[in-house]
Amino acid sequence: MSTPWSRRFAHRTRTIKSSTIRELLKLTQNPEIISLAGGLPAPELFPVQQFKDACRQVLETKATAALQYGATEGYLPLREMIANNLQRYGIEACADNVLITTGSQQALDLVAKLLINEGDCVLVEAPTYLGALQAFNVFGAEYISVPIDHDGICTDLMPEAFQGGPKFMYLLPNFQNPGGVTMSLERRRQVVRFSNQHGIPIIEDDPYGQLRYSGEHVTPLFVLDRDNVNGDDHYHFGNVIYMSTFSKLLAPGLRLGWIVAPPDVISKLVQIKQGADLHTSTFTQVVAYEVAKDGFLDEHVKRIRAVYRERRDVMLDSLERFFPPEATWTHPDGGLFLWVTLPEGMDALELFHTALENKVAFVPGASFFPDETEGARFLRLNFSNSSPERITEGIRRLGVAVKAQLRTHHLVSTGV
Amino acid sequence: MSTPWSRRFAHRTRTIKSSTIRELLKLTQNPEIISLAGGLPAPELFPVQQFKDACRQVLETKATAALQYGATEGYLPLREMIANNLQRYGIEACADNVLITTGSQQALDLVAKLLINEGDCVLVEAPTYLGALQAFNVFGAEYISVPIDHDGICTDLMPEAFQGGPKFMYLLPNFQNPGGVTMSLERRRQVVRFSNQHGIPIIEDDPYGQLRYSGEHVTPLFVLDRDNVNGDDHYHFGNVIYMSTFSKLLAPGLRLGWIVAPPDVISKLVQIKQGADLHTSTFTQVVAYEVAKDGFLDEHVKRIRAVYRERRDVMLDSLERFFPPEATWTHPDGGLFLWVTLPEGMDALELFHTALENKVAFVPGASFFPDETEGARFLRLNFSNSSPERITEGIRRLGVAVKAQLRTHHLVSTGV
Numbered sequence: 152m153s154t155p156w157s158r159r160f161a162h163r164t165r166t167i168k169s170s171t172i173r174e175l176l177k178l179t180q181n182p183e184i185i186s187l188a189g190g191l192p193a194p195e196l197f198p199v200q201q202f203k204d205a206c207r208q209v210l211e212t213k214a215t216a217a218l219q220y221g222a223t224e225g226y227l228p229l230r231e232m233i234a235n236n237l238q239r240y241g242i243e244a245c246a247d248n249v250l251i252t253t254g255s256q257q258a259l260d261l262v263a264k265l266l267i268n269e270g271d272c273v274l275v276e277a278p279t280y281l282g283a284l285q286a287f288n289v290f291g292a293e294y295i296s297v298p299i300d301h302d303g304i305c306t307d308l309m310p311e312a313f314q315g316g317p318k319f320m321y322l323l324p325n326f327q328n329p330g331g332v333t334m335s336l337e338r339r340r341q342v343v344r345f346s347n348q349h350g351i352p353i354i355e356d357d358p359y360g361q362l363r364y365s366g367e368h369v370t371p372l373f374v375l376d377r378d379n380v381n382g383d384d385h386y387h388f389g390n391v392i393y394m395s396t397f398s399k400l401l402a403p404g405l406r407l408g409w410i411v412a413p414p415d416v417i418s419k420l421v422q423i424k425q426g427a428d429l430h431t432s433t434f435t436q437v438v439a440y441e442v443a444k445d446g447f448l449d450e451h452v453k454r455i456r457a458v459y460r461e462r463r464d465v466m467l468d469s470l471e472r473f474f475p476p477e478a479t480w481t482h483p484d485g486g487l488f489l490w491v492t493l494p495e496g497m498d499a500l501e502l503f504h505t506a507l508e509n510k511v512a513f514v515p516g517a518s519f520f521p522d523e524t525e526g527a528r529f530l531r532l533n534f535s536n537s538s539p540e541r542i543t544e545g546i547r548r549l550g551v552a553v554k555a556q557l558r559t560h561h562l563v564s565t566g567v
Numbered sequence: 568m569s570t571p572w573s574r575r576f577a578h579r580t581r582t583i584k585s586s587t588i589r590e591l592l593k594l595t596q597n598p599e600i601i602s603l604a605g606g607l608p609a610p611e612l613f614p615v616q617q618f619k620d621a622c623r624q625v626l627e628t629k630a631t632a633a634l635q636y637g638a639t640e641g642y643l644p645l646r647e648m649i650a651n652n653l654q655r656y657g658i659e660a661c662a663d664n665v666l667i668t669t670g671s672q673q674a675l676d677l678v679a680k681l682l683i684n685e686g687d688c689v690l691v692e693a694p695t696y697l698g699a700l701q702a703f704n705v706f707g708a709e710y711i712s713v714p715i716d717h718d719g720i721c722t723d724l725m726p727e728a729f730q731g732g733p734k735f736m737y738l739l740p741n742f743q744n745p746g747g748v749t750m751s752l753e754r755r756r757q758v759v760r761f762s763n764q765h766g767i768p769i770i771e772d773d774p775y776g777q778l779r780y781s782g783e784h785v786t787p788l789f790v791l792d793r794d795n796v797n798g799d800d801h802y803h804f805g806n807v808i809y810m811s812t813f814s815k816l817l818a819p820g821l822r823l824g825w826i827v828a829p830p831d832v833i834s835k836l837v838q839i840k841q842g843a844d845l846h847t848s849t850f851t852q853v854v855a856y857e858v859a860k861d862g863f864l865d866e867h868v869k870r871i872r873a874v875y876r877e878r879r880d881v882m883l884d885s886l887e888r889f890f891p892p893e894a895t896w897t898h899p900d901g902g903l904f905l906w907v908t909l910p911e912g913m914d915a916l917e918l919f920h921t922a923l924e925n926k927v928a929f930v931p932g933a934s935f936f937p938d939e940t941e942g943a944r945f946l947r948l949n950f951s952n953s954s955p956e957r958i959t960e961g962i963r964r965l966g967v968a969v970k971a972q973l974r975t976h977h978l979v980s981t982g983v
Contacts, residue, residue: 153804154768154805154806156829156832159682159734159735159768160682160835161682161684161687161706162684163680163684164680164681164835167835168838173841194630194634197634199630199634202622202634203622206618206622206623206626207622207623210615210619210622211619214613214618215613217820218610218618218821219610219818219819219820220605220607220814220820252844253847254844256841256843257843257844260842260844265576265577265580266575266576267577268579282841285842286843289680318575319575350570388569388570389569390570402634402635402850403634403635404635404636404637404848404849404850405634405848405850406846413570413572415572416572419573419580419583423583426583426675426698426701426702426704427672427843428668428669428670428676429670429672431669431822432820432821432848434818434821434851435848
């Protein structure tokens with residue numbers, strides 16, 4: 152007989168399941184399938200030569216520091232560089248405000264460990280990043296969802312949501328994953344005012360902030376929160392924990408993210424991280440610093456923006472061309488994703504299987520909602536990881552599948 | 568006013584504090600101080616040239632795989648290599664039994680998340696690895712401690728401990744941190760029998776197993792558990808989750824550890840790890856595989872053993888020479904540490920401060936006990952991270968401090 156392990160698992164494991172995405176993506180390994188599903192950056196943009204030079208340089212001049220145990224807070228020059236870079240976005244921070252994490256997924260896990268008691272409610276956008284739901288679920292989080300529209304979270308619906316007593320808000324203001332929308336400045340101001348009024352802190356997740364292809368930069372919640380201090384003696388500043396990552400700027404395989412927060416929050420997060428993985432790989436931290444330190448990152452981000460802007464435009468054009476008029480989609484100013492809404496009555500999971508037969512894949516929307524039934528009509532499409540040619544062909548194939556499903560459901564007869 | 572963050576922290580944070588070691592080590596940064604405190608490997612043994620070659624090779628031939636997102640389970644060739652290497656120790660495993668973790672600290676965190684409900688008791692050796700206590704505390708673990716002697720955990724005291732209903736046992740059979748002792752084969756057999764009888768699984772933590780300098784290899788608990796299947800139809804095999812790390816064999820800065828467990832346990836751990844950090848750095852995994860794959864690791868481990876064996880012997884000789892006869896210490900057959908017992912009435916924390924004045928540092932024993940008051944008379948000494956000359960001089964200085972404290976306490980007048 153073998154040991155009945157599952158009976159020994161902790162209660163919290165009942166809330167954990169493999170994400171639908173993960174299971175579905177296994178079906179998309181076939182290279183004939185054009186996958187618009189994952190959230191992968193374009194590998195052809197990885198700065199391989201810079202990594203080669205940096206590895207050689209690091210191992211010749213500071214191998215001991217790069218290979219030995221390091222501080223839980225992270226590699227000091229990297230933390231200083233991140234703090235400096237943030238200042239151009241108005242985020243005033245020094246190294247003491249910065250904790251390096253093992254990807255921004257760990258940032259979510261650490262923040263959840265810090266804040267969530269079993270049964271605590273988290274206010275999230277609907278849809279929201281499914282990795283955050285996974286990180287929060289394991290600590291017994293419940294959710295209050297607030298819908299988004301083209302200007303981000305619907306702030307007019309938030310007062311009602313606050314009646315549910317959320318512990319904190321988790322928000323993605325820039326080119327939201329999966330929605331692709333950006334929160335307007337007016338709404339950001341409103342969200343920050345709410346945070347102060349109700350004493351409900353904000354987790355501002357900003358993995359894509361630097362990847363803007365059109366429109367104007369919008370001030371981060373973190374900055375709006377600080378600005379308020381000057382205008383109001385009763386304002387409690389420091390309501391925002393900000394997080395970002397190198398995954399989309401350099402390479403996700405490094406697993407390097409960071410949290411920016413007041414020092415008392417960082418200090419408690421450091422204690423939590425000690426027990427979680429002691430520290431993030433010193434080697435990848437020192438190498439990333441070496442690659443980024445002399446301004447290379449700025450040049451590199453410009454290249455990424457140019458490539459992704461073209462891919463976004465190709466996807467938008469292809470959607471106009473190949474999708475039926477009953478479907479609508481967001482027009483993201485940046486990031487990696489756009490979000491398609493199918494007509495009422497259609498089912499994205501059913502479409503997924505038809506699409507696979509047509510050799511194209513996407514992510515059905517359900518995984519991005521705490522209540523998966525809310526997501527039946529939505530699809531997330533990624534434009535960063537495929538060439539313009541494959542995007543065009545992928546959207547053409549997907550359009551065929553959408554129209555076929557529309558006809559099956561007798562929802563429409565328009566289109567080609 | 569600034570936001571009162573600490574009021575928002577989850578209940579579990581009250582059990583988390585920075586380790587005493589961490590705070591004390593900050594006092595030992597002065598290069599004039601000989602530190603026998605940390606648990607660092609010897610940096611002069613890091614295979615820097617091999618890392619340089621591996622980084623170049625990886626970035627020339629498989630940069631995309633190494634820099635892109637990877638599977639949560641880990642890099643398949645690395646998992647296969649680990650499974651193969653384990654077979655020489657009799658551990659039958661294939662890649663499906665292996666999960667790569669972000670250092671073995673994460674292995675502890677994931678296992679804790681998997682198994683511990685708030686208030687669950689964990690049976691631990693006293694003393695035990697403090698990183699495990701940190702990982703378990705955050706999930707609300709309570710402890711049942713069983714003392715160790717020179718043959719490892721005192722199995723005659725375990726039946727009494729089982730009356731407390733522990734959820735699992737956490738054991739370090741080889742060259743235990745901090746005790747330096749190795750569990751005898753007879754006791755291992757007894758522990759595995761207990762595990763089956765009482766239905767209490769075992770976490771076998773083996774970071775140093777390959778670093779043996781004297782004596783004969785002793786069969787792992789994982790193997791003894793499997794062997795039992797053949798003898799007894801009622802035996803529940805698969806009671807043991809085994810974990811280890813590359814931190815002491817290659818370099819801790821990579822943050823690469825692993826868990827070996829039955830597939831249903833691995834599968835649940837993978838789901839938990841997805842939410843924790845998505846996956847361990849693909850770059851460090853691919854580089855470590857490249858360094859280790861063609862047998863280099865075996866040669867390298869032989870070099871480490873030779874160097875650490877000498878350092879252990881020098882430390883043991885120096886203790887004989889400079890320590891008063893009232894103190895006793897363990898004689899480890901491997902690993903990185905030995906454990907000193909001071910006479911009744913002496914206080915290791917007080918000694919720590921006297922020792923610092925004498926420019927030598929160690930770790931006071933309290934941190935290694937769930938009940939810190941049990942650890943007052945003990946010190947942990949590390950011999951891997953200092954040259955033989957510094958070990959001799961460090962133990963000489965420490966001997967002076969110990970004798971001074973003995974005299975202060977009127978406990979003795981022997982010695983020089």
